[in-house]
Amino acid sequence: xxxxxxxRAGIFVIFVLAQAIVLGRIHLFHYATPLFxxxxxxxxxxxxxxxxxxxxxxxxxxxxxIFSNTPGLAAASLTLIGALQPYYLELFVPRxxxxxxxxxxxxxxxxxxxxYAITLTVLYCIVFYSLEFFNFFNWLQWLFCVVGSxxxxxxxxxxxxxxKSRQ
Numbered sequence: 001x002x003x004x005x006x007x008r009a010g011i012f013v014i015f016v017l018a019q020a021i022v023l024g025r026i027h028l029f030h031y032a033t034p035l036f037x038x039x040x041x042x043x044x045x046x047x048x049x050x051x052x053x054x055x056x057x058x059x060x061x062x063x064x065x066i067f068s069n070t071p072g073l074a075a076a077s078l079t080l081i082g083a084l085q086p087y088y089l090e091l092f093v094p095r096x097x098x099x100x101x102x103x104x105x106x107x108x109x110x111x112x113x114x115x116y117a118i119t120l121t122v123l124y125c126i127v128f129y130s131l132e133f134f135n136f137f138n139w140l141q142w143l144f145c146v147v148g149s150x151x152x153x154x155x156x157x158x159x160x161x162x163x164k165s166r167q
Contacts (some may be wrong), residue, residue, distance in 0.1 A: 008056070010055075011040065012040065012056065012059075012060060015036070015040045015060065016037065016060060016063045016064060016067070016087045018036065019035075019036065019037045019064050019067070020063075020064070020068065021066035023035075023036055024064075024068050025066065028148065028152060029144075029148065031141070031144040031145050031148040031149070032145075032148030032149050032151065032152045033145075033148075033152070034152045034153050034156055035074075035124065035125065035126070035128065035149055036153055036156045036160075037060055037074075037078070037160060038078065038081060038120070038124050038153060038156070038157075039060070039153075039156070039157050039160065040056070041053070041056070041078060041081050041085055041110040041120075042058050042059075042081050042103065042117055042120060042157070043102060043103065044056075044082075044086070044089075044102075044103075045100045045101060045103075046086075046090070046093055046097070046098070046099060046101045046102075046103075047099045048086070048100075050083075050086050053082045053083075053086060053143065054082050054083060057078045057081065057082025057083075058075055058079045058082070060074075060075075060078055060097065060100055061074040061075030061077065061078035061079060062075045063067070064078075069141055070132065071125065072131075072135050073128055073132055075110075075127065076131060077101055077124050077127040077128040077131065078124070080124075080127055081120055081123065081124050085120065087157045088116065088119070088120065089103055089116065092108055092112045092113075092115070093108070093159070103116060104161060104165065105161045105162070106165045113135075113161070115157075117157055118150075118154060121150055121153055121154055121157070122146075122150050123128060123147045124147045125145075125150045125153070126146055127145050129142055129149070130142070130147075133145075138149070
């Protein structure tokens with residue numbers, strides 16, 4: 001149990017540092033920003049305590065907000081994804097699977113994992129950019145930010161998943 005918490009804390013630190021130092025500075029075409037830290041929440045295994053997912057999600061979002069100077073945007077959006085993740089994951093997991101099954105391309109299959117990852121990432125980007133813009137006066141810029149960030153984030157997630165499954 002303690003080894004799992006230490007491993008998760010190490011991954012937590014890596015994701016926050018990667019977002020703060022590298023990924024948060026990338027703005028392709030002034031619209032697409034990789035929000036790869038959402039992958040941390042997507043990776044919680046089945047039957048992980050819901051309160052723990054919420055705490056991990058909130059604190060990751062809070063630290064990303066502190067380093068990115070986006071007060072409360074990532075914390076609110078990631079906490080919402082953390083609240084929905086356990087329930088949404090149950091829609092894709094076979095009933096006879098292990099209680100501690102971790103969602104990945106290898107365990108869920110490519111089509112189920114794609115639906116799982118795309119839906120939660122799109123929802124995250126919609127909530128994040130809706131809170132950031134806080135109006136729909138310039139809805140075309142909002143749409144470009146949501147679509148661009150979703151695409152670049154999903155490319156990073158799939159790349160990471162493919163390399164992880166080959167090991």
